[in-house]
Amino acid sequence: MPANPDLTPRSPEEINDAIRAFLAERRGRRLDGEERRAYERLRAEWLAAVRGGPCLTGQR
Secondary structure (H helix, E strand, C coil), X not given: CCCCHHHCCCCHHHXXXXXXXXXXXXXXXXCCHHHXXXXXXXXXXXXXXXXXXXXXXXXX
8 A cells, every 4th residue: 555645754844845835825914823723733743853753743
């Protein structure tokens, strides 16, 4: 069975690029609640990738 690409860990650089793109799309305004949670998930994923451990949120 092929590996699930959603479960393949991303590098810190890939996650950083995703964070930058996410925030660039929302430049000039505050994040709403759902967007804030999405940002926090990305940030947790990045932090786990930098530290070399699993993402504690279990989500992307």
